[in-house]
Amino acid sequence: xxxxxxxxxxxxxxxxxxxxxxxxxxxxxxxxxxxxxxxxxxxxxxxxxxxxxxxxxxxxxxxxxxxxxxxxxxxxxxxxxxxxxxxxxxxxxxxxxxxxxxxxxxxxxxxxxxxxxxxxxxxxxxxxxxxxxxxxxxxxxxxxxxxxxxxxxxxxxxxxxxxxxxxxxxxxxxxxxxxxxxxxxxxxxxxxxxxxxxxxxxxxxxxxxxxxxxxxxxxxxxxxxxxxx
Amino acid sequence: xxxxxxxxxxxxxxxxxxxxxxxxxxxxxxxxxxxxxxxxxxxxxxxxxxxxxxxxxxxxxxxxxxxxxxxxxxxxxxxxxxxxxxxxxxxxxxxxxxxxxxxxxxxxxxxxxxxxxxxxxxxxxxxxxxxxxxxxxxxxxxxxxxxxxxxxxxxxxxxxxxxxxxxxxxxxxxxxxxxxxxxxxxxxxxxxxxxxxxxxxxxxxxxxxxxxxxxxxxxxxxxxxxxxxxxxxxxxxxxxxxxxxx
Numbered sequence: 316x317x318x319x320x321x322x323x324x325x326x327x328x329x330x331x332x333x334x335x336x337x338x339x340x341x342x343x344x345x346x347x348x349x350x351x352x353x354x355x356x357x358x359x360x361x362x363x364x365x366x367x368x369x370x371x372x373x374x375x376x377x378x379x380x381x382x383x384x385x386x387x388x389x390x391x392x393x394x395x396x397x398x399x400x401x402x403x404x405x406x407x408x409x410x411x412x413x414x415x416x417x418x419x420x421x422x423x424x425x426x427x428x429x430x431x432x433x434x435x436x437x438x439x440x441x442x443x444x445x446x447x448x449x450x451x452x453x454x455x456x457x458x459x460x461x462x463x464x465x466x467x468x469x470x471x472x473x474x475x476x477x478x479x480x481x482x483x484x485x486x487x488x489x490x491x492x493x494x495x496x497x498x499x500x501x502x503x504x505x506x507x508x509x510x511x512x513x514x515x516x517x518x519x520x521x522x523x524x525x526x527x528x529x530x531x532x533x534x535x536x537x538x539x540x541x542x543x544x
Numbered sequence: 545x546x547x548x549x550x551x552x553x554x555x556x557x558x559x560x561x562x563x564x565x566x567x568x569x570x571x572x573x574x575x576x577x578x579x580x581x582x583x584x585x586x587x588x589x590x591x592x593x594x595x596x597x598x599x600x601x602x603x604x605x606x607x608x609x610x611x612x613x614x615x616x617x618x619x620x621x622x623x624x625x626x627x628x629x630x631x632x633x634x635x636x637x638x639x640x641x642x643x644x645x646x647x648x649x650x651x652x653x654x655x656x657x658x659x660x661x662x663x664x665x666x667x668x669x670x671x672x673x674x675x676x677x678x679x680x681x682x683x684x685x686x687x688x689x690x691x692x693x694x695x696x697x698x699x700x701x702x703x704x705x706x707x708x709x710x711x712x713x714x715x716x717x718x719x720x721x722x723x724x725x726x727x728x729x730x731x732x733x734x735x736x737x738x739x740x741x742x743x744x745x746x747x748x749x750x751x752x753x754x755x756x757x758x759x760x761x762x763x764x765x766x767x768x769x770x771x772x773x774x775x776x777x778x779x780x781x782x783x784x785x786x787x788x789x790x
Binding site: 364367369384385386387388391393394395404405408438453464 | 688689691692694695696697698702706707710711713787788789790
């Protein structure tokens with residue numbers, strides 16, 4: 316399919332014989348923000364890990380066009396590293412020279428508006444800034460697809476607004492963003508399309524393009540899709 | 545906070561001193577009270593300080609043995625598979641052996657005047673608490689940074705170098721506090737059986753010679769040294785290390 320960045324076809328996954336995902340299919344197009352919405356415990360994070368290639372599905376097909384980077388839940392910043400050294404970590408692991416890695420990290424940080432926090436440790440940063448540092452760490456390798464796991468957890472209203480501006484900016488630059496969240500109102504602010512997953516094991520109850528709708532209508536569509544399950 | 549801690553030490557010292565004095569009176573002064581013990585220490589500071597220095601060397605050497613074993617154990621534990629149960633079992637076995645058994649076995653093996661005996665005995669006894677703490681740190685690291693490690697495709701030695709070892713630093717320091725305490729307590733036991741000196745050897749000798757004032761004085765000195773090391777170095781280091789993971 317033209318313009319498709321990520322496609323899942325009938326993906327199922329079990330852990331210790333307990334089925335977590337049941338025949339999940341979804342499509343995320345290039346440059347869009349695709350929200351996977353659903354209550355806690357329906358396998359959303361598992362789905363994101365499958366897209367990231369961290370987990371293998373038991374059955375089904377996963378098609379990812381381009382490189383992927385995952386921002387885990389709770390940001391996972393390493394507390395003994397400064398923000399800058401957290402961002403450079405993936406580059407260090409790929410063997411890039413220190414100066415080049417720092418320059419690349421600084422460019423990404425500037426794009427996200429967090430340059431002034433680079434010498435600080437995670438404990439010195441607000442929740443929203445920590446989340447942006449984690450996103451910068453994922454972006455520093457310049458992935459085609461960015462995966463965000465529950466990015467709004469623990470953030471206040473201002474931080475959510477700022478984070479959504481960042482997400483919107485990244486997608487308008489042509490990057491595909493797949494965002495997993497149980498927080499409908501927050502995710503509806505940036506969603507171009509969504510897939511609702513409910514039940515145990517998690518099944519898709521609706522997939523919808525909501526580009527033409529306003530934030531409140533998007534949120535209503537998401538809630539309606541969740542209530543079906 | 546510091547004032548509260550100082551007040552706590554003062555209160556503990558008063559209570560211990562009172563109990564000690566009561567025990568002395570109850571034994572008809574057979575157990576020397578605080579005053580004669582202090583007088584002995586003031587009159588014979590040289591040998592006591594020399595013995596303390598020797599015991600400290602034994603304890604620090606023992607801690608080095610324990611730390612080396614624990615880091616090796618962590619690397620084996622990190623391998624997963626059989627590595628985890630092997631390290632856990634090894635720790636359990638060492639945890640269950642009395643220092644007296646270690647002392648006697650090593651004295652027979654290495655000789656009664658060997659300086660290695662108290663070092664090895666304190667090392668083998670200090671290893672279990674240090675290993676326990678490191679395993680706890682590794683479990684916390686896996687739970688907290690497991691997703692990140694998976695997302696960055698970090699495995700094996702690279703995962704250990706970039707995530708698990710740095711995440712274990714506060715647990716290593718916390719475990720070291722316990723391990724050094726154990727090493728200081730255990731090394732005099734091994735010294736008491738041998739003839740190579742140290743506080744333990746002195747205590748045994750004074751007991752045999754019925755020099756109870758000296759016996760109590762040296763015991764008191766060892767306790768004071770342990771408190772000073774803990775309060776001045778290990779405690780503050782542990783408190784600092786907690787910030788590492790915030």
